[in-house]
Amino acid sequence: MIGNDRKVAVIGSGVIGAGWAARFLLNGWDVSVFDPDPSAGKRLMRVLDNARVALPGLSDMSVPREGRLTTTRSLEEASAHACWIQESIPERLDIKKKLISDLATLVSSDCIVASSTSGFRPSVLAEGSPIARQVMVCHPFNPVYLLPLVEVVGHKQTDPELLARADRILSELGMRALIIRKEIDAHVADRLMEAAWREALWLVRDGIATTEEIDESIRLGFGLRWAQMGLFETFRIAGGDAGMQHFLEQFGPCLEMPWTRLTDVPELTEDLVKSIASQSDAQSSHLSIRELERIRDGNLVAVLRALKGRNWGAGAVLNAHDAVRGQSEPDEFAGPVRTVSRAVPLDWTDYNGHMNEARYLQAFGDATDRFMEIVGCDAEYIAAGNSYFTVETHIRHIDELLAGDSLVIDTICLQGEPRKMKLFHRMLNETGDLVATGEHLLLHVDLQTRRTSPARPRVMKKLGRIAEFHSRLDPPDGIGRAVGQRP
Numbered sequence: 001m002i003g004n005d006r007k008v009a010v011i012g013s014g015v016i017g018a019g020w021a022a023r024f025l026l027n028g029w030d031v032s033v034f035d036p037d038p039s040a041g042k043r044l045m046r047v048l049d050n051a052r053v054a055l056p057g058l059s060d061m062s063v064p065r066e067g068r069l070t071t072t073r074s075l076e077e078a079s080a081h082a083c084w085i086q087e088s089i090p091e092r093l094d095i096k097k098k099l100i101s102d103l104a105t106l107v108s109s110d111c112i113v114a115s116s117t118s119g120f121r122p123s124v125l126a127e128g129s130p131i132a133r134q135v136m137v138c139h140p141f142n143p144v145y146l147l148p149l150v151e152v153v154g155h156k157q158t159d160p161e162l163l164a165r166a167d168r169i170l171s172e173l174g175m176r177a178l179i180i181r182k183e184i185d186a187h188v189a190d191r192l193m194e195a196a197w198r199e200a201l202w203l204v205r206d207g208i209a210t211t212e213e214i215d216e217s218i219r220l221g222f223g224l225r226w227a228q229m230g231l232f233e234t235f236r237i238a239g240g241d242a243g244m245q246h247f248l249e250q251f252g253p254c255l256e257m258p259w260t261r262l263t264d265v266p267e268l269t270e271d272l273v274k275s276i277a278s279q280s281d282a283q284s285s286h287l288s289i290r291e292l293e294r295i296r297d298g299n300l301v302a303v304l305r306a307l308k309g310r311n312w313g314a315g316a317v318l319n320a321h322d323a324v325r326g327q328s329e330p331d332e333f334a335g336p337v338r339t340v341s342r343a344v345p346l347d348w349t350d351y352n353g354h355m356n357e358a359r360y361l362q363a364f365g366d367a368t369d370r371f372m373e374i375v376g377c378d379a380e381y382i383a384a385g386n387s388y389f390t391v392e393t394h395i396r397h398i399d400e401l402l403a404g405d406s407l408v409i410d411t412i413c414l415q416g417e418p419r420k421m422k423l424f425h426r427m428l429n430e431t432g433d434l435v436a437t438g439e440h441l442l443l444h445v446d447l448q449t450r451r452t453s454p455a456r457p458r459v460m461k462k463l464g465r466i467a468e469f470h471s472r473l474d475p476p477d478g479i480g481r482a483v484g485q486r487p
Contacts, residue, residue: 013088027173050145054404137153357397385447419455
């Protein structure tokens with residue numbers, strides 16, 4: 001059997017499996033899903049609906065065309081010609097091992113067989129299997145279509161070339177593979193979460209804090225620090241100028257104090273389970289799971305985009321993903337120049353549920369920035385002390401855009417003179433309908449004097465050429481309009 005290098009088979013479409021399907025599908029992969037549960041299809045569609053709105057908002061580039069989704073009736077049909085199998089069935093060792101055994105006669109020799117398991121070691125999963133060299137753990141975090149981390153764990157028999165290929169593919173999906181050095185039950189991240197979880201159970205059991213109070217302590221305190229800097233780097237800063245050594249000298253002795261009960265696990269008695277469940281209901285039952293998912297996704301997109309703006313932590317992963325997609329240089333200028341192609345992020349919408357008016361200006365500003373790059377006013381040119389300042393803008397709002405909607409902006413250069421550049425942007429939705437227009441007058445500026453100056457010859461040459469081409473175009477509707485002017 002020969003594998004298709006852009007097809008993944010997802011076995012099991014629970015929360016994790018459906019998240020994997022969304023991550024691959026929305027990055028242009030063909031996805032085949034097998035799950036015998038009659039309700040699986042509905043669950044899969046719900047996750048895909050969420051992902052189609054949320055995932056495109058992480059990128060400032062045009063996302064790939066969505067792959068082809070197929071739901072199948074058998075393991076054999078799902079795995080046919082796949083180059084990657086993502087096992088996401090329930091956490092039971094016996095059924096996971098049986099699945100890997102069944103796959104042995106169905107997959108090609110170069111197919112990655114990855115398990116989403118949060119606890120089992122790959123050597124245990126692959127024990128006695130003729131495809132043991134293809135088996136590894138790729139443990140993601142929910143929601144898989146937004147969070148970039150994947151714990152990748154091989155074992156002694158795992159083919160290093162397959163591990164390297166898994167790393168490359170995950171990177172292409174906008175994810176970061178954390179290659180675990182040695183096999184260990186529950187890998188790394190879940191062990192850290194389990195430690196906090198056990199301590200939280202004790203705090204609830206002993207009546208020290210409620211579930212809501214514990215969650216507040218995380219999301220309003222150290223959780224925000226951990227989201228962008230992790231554990232050790234956060235503690236390094238806590239050590240001040242002397243760094244980690246001072247932190248350990250100051251707080252290390254605390255480890256010998258009985259501050260935590262991590263070595264002692266509370267018994268999950270009926271009373272403790274009831275207490276935790278009732279407190280959690282009091283905290284969150286006013287919202288449905290669907291509402292909580294949407295709130296979570298919106299919060300994560302906002303946090304991740306904020307980190308993206310700082311090129312830090314998970315945001316740096318997103319920027320690297322955008323850089324790979326990139327924007328190609330237009331090879332001709334006889335028509336309008338495509339300056340923006342993207343989706344509307346969740347955090348661009350307002351109380352009316354559509355794109356906020358300020359974001360129209362941001363999108364048009366991005367289009368102007370891109371046009372400046374095209375004519376040669378790039379980072380190097382600006383660093384040398386030259387740039388353009390916008391001095392006048394007029395935007396017409398013609399239609400609305402919702403979160404997840406695709407938009408493009410086509411730009412016409414109305415004026416290209418040594419000291420002036422006048423642009424007209426047309427924003428279109430995915431069906432080509434006009435959504436908004438923006439007319440912008442910019443002056444070329446010497447950044448040292450902060451006064452107007454002639455553009456440098458290399459910029460003027462290209463700007464003048466584009467302006468000449470565009471002067472032959474029919475003027476688009478809306479040029480020169482005043483606020484409130486009737487059609």
